[in-house]
Amino acid sequence: MRRFGELITWLGVLWLGQALFASAAWAYIDPGTGSYLFQLLMAGLLGAVFAVKMAWRNVKTYLASWFARHHASDADIH
Amino acid sequence: MLQMRTSTEAVLPSSFRDPSGFLFRDNGILYRQINRVYQSQYEHLIRSGLYRALICDNLLVAHQEVPTEIAPVPQLNPYIVIRPEPIPFISYPYEWSFSQLKACALLTLQVQKRALDYGMTLKDASAYNIQFKAGKPILIDTLSFDRYQEGEPWAAYRQFCRHFLAPLALMAYKDLRLNQLFRLYIDGLPLDLTSSLLPLSTYFRISILSHLHLHARAQQVWSDPATTRRRVRMSRRALLGLIESLETGIHRLRPPANPSIWSQYYEDHTYSREAFSHKLALVEAFLEITQPQTVWDMGANTGRVSQLAARKGSLVIAFDADPLCVELTYRTCVERGEARILPLYLDLTNPSPSLGWAHQERLSLAERGPVDMLLALALIHHLALANNVPLEKIAQFFHGLCRMLVIEFVPKQDAQVQRLLAVRTDIFPEYTQGTFEQVFERYFLIERIARIRGTERTLYLMRAK
Incomplete structure (x- = not known):
């Protein structure tokens, strides 16, 4: 699952890199503008990766509690 | 000031x-x-x-x-x-070790996440807003919070990358000393400069590629503020993703040297065990006589004397000119939960100056004094002989920094001094114990003198005139 998240990130980052380097133009730098737009450009990607991570964490938490309950009930039987 | x-x-x-x-x-x-x-x-x-x-x-x-x-x-x-609540000593990012800056970066992100839980966001992410209190980083700017508007990107993202991620990446992938770029760039390291200095291998680290290399590129490509007028939103989930991505990237950064090497990095071979114990006992006696609340240990090494002063109840700033040494001391303090020692980087031959607008935004070392007690142990020969600083200038500078001085005189016959003079002409005829006392007595009253057992060295307790 973690690998899947990393794959999505890589594909997104490669797309971003292509977009940025294809339109290369040196100009007077307004440092805030680029950072602001860069976040917006990354937003979809970051949101998707975050959603995948959260879902995976929820699955892990559920499985951990299920196994804990399962072991506890086994212990009660024995 | x-x-x-x-x-x-x-x-x-x-x-x-x-x-x-x-x-x-x-x-x-x-x-x-x-x-x-x-x-x-x-x-x-x-x-x-x-x-x-x-x-x-x-x-x-x-x-x-x-x-x-x-x-x-x-x-x-x-x-x-x-x-x-007062902060006992204000320090700056160019004085912090790798792990100190990393701890401050993670604290900033932790605060931002907590702020979002309560409908607020950090409007700035300056490293200068973080200080060390009782050994731990803490945010000192109560006015850093703004109401969070759903859809807005993080206004402090650029500042966070410049103040934290850029110097940490340079230290991790290039050289620990590059933190000193903070002295040149008071508002953090320019991302284009950082990107150009980082090795090519960092293009294969997702967090560095995106938040530094591509971010730097974005700043060049989109320089027209008019382009921000387009109505694009950044969801709360995307914002949390951004914070998480920065946090993961910073967690993965490690200082370049293997810490296991450092355990033997600065073992002091100058003294026999007995001589060093006697030196510690003398310093302890001086501390008991004077009861200083604040101590600056100049050339603290791995902080053994600093630990002694801290045990006696003083708040100690352990300065050293070696960033690895500062890193090791900080890690030791964290492991031991040491709240009374703050290790900091400082080259005494070029101490932190006044910086920023009208030379008044960041204080020089001297402006942050005077300290109750200054420890200058096994230091004077490095200043006077290795750096050609006249004794008069050393005494004058120390006089401006402290109320009490514990200083160790290391004579020419000492093995360490012999080593310093082995490859150069001895142009220091005035470097004698007599001249040392004569010069320092112009600025200080000598209260105690003690020979360190088993050595040619002498320890002085002096009070500023």
């Missing part, structure tokens, strides 16, 4: 950028005026429970509200005046 308004009140010259308020001193106590323009944000900070949550977790410096009559600039329409 302070811009005086009346005999008792003064606005700190470094506190002028944020219209929400400013810091001032009254009878030596530090206060923060909060202007009416920040009223709704401050009320939300308190009423939402965010302030309490941050205080409970030691993430934000606590404060007390005091009557506004004390406000020094009534025409700025003060809403409230607060008295923050």
Whole structure:
């Protein structure tokens, strides 16, 4: 699952890199503008990766509690 | 250092950028005026429970509200005046080790996540807003919070990358000493410069590729502020993803050297065990006589003498000119839960200067003194012989820094001095114990003199005249 998240990130980052380097133009730098737009450009990607991570964490938490309950009930039987 | 308004009140010259308020001193106590323009944000900070949550977790410096009559600039329409808990010693990012800067970066992200839980966001992410208190980093700017508007990107993203991620990446992938670029670039390291200095291998690290290399590129490509007028939103989930991505990237950064090597990095081979024990006993006796509240240990090495002073109840700043040494001392302090020692990088031959607007935003070392006691152990030969600093200038400088001085004189017959002089001509005829005492007595009263057993070295306790 973690690998899947990393794959999505890589594909997104490669797309971003292509977009940025294809339109290369040196100009007077307004440092805030680029950072602001860069976040917006990354937003979809970051949101998707975050959603995948959260879902995976929820699955892990559920499985951990299920196994804990399962072991506890086994212990009660024995 | 302070811009005086009346005999008792003064606005700190470094506190002028944020219209929400400013810091001032009254009878030596530090206060923060909060202007009416920040009223709704401050009320939300308190009423939402965010302030309490941050205080409970030691993430934000606590404060007390005091009557506004004390406000020094009534025409700025003060809403409230607060008295923050004092920070014993103000330090700066160019004085921190890798792990110290990393801890401050992670604290900033932790605060931002907590702020979002309560409908607020950090409006700035300056490394100068973080200080060390009782050995741990803490946010000191109560006015850093703004109401979070769903859809807005993080306004402090650029500043966070410049102040934290860029120097940490350079230290991790290039050289620990590159943190000194902070001295040149007071508002953090330019991302294009950072990107050009980082090795090509960092293009294969997702967090470095995106937040530094591509971010730097974005700053070049999109330089026209008009382009931001396009109505694009950044969801809360995307914002949390951004914070998480930065956090993961910073967690993965490691200092370049293997810590296991450092355990033997600075073992002192100058002394026999007995001689070193005697030196420690003498320093301990001097500390008991003088009971200093604050100590600066210059050339602290891995902090063995600093630990002694801390055990005696002093707050110790352990300075060293070797960033690896500072890193090791900080890690040791964290492992031991040592709250009374703050290790910092300092090259005494080129100490931290006054920096920033009108030379007043960041204080020089001397402006942060005087300290109760200065320890200059096994140091004078490095200054006088290795760096050609005349004894007179050393005495004069130390006199400006401290009230009490514990200094070790290392004579020419000492093995360490012989090593320093082995490859150069001895041009220091005045470097004798007699001249040393004569020169230092112009600035200090010598109160105690003790020969360190088993060595040719002498320890002095002096009081500034």
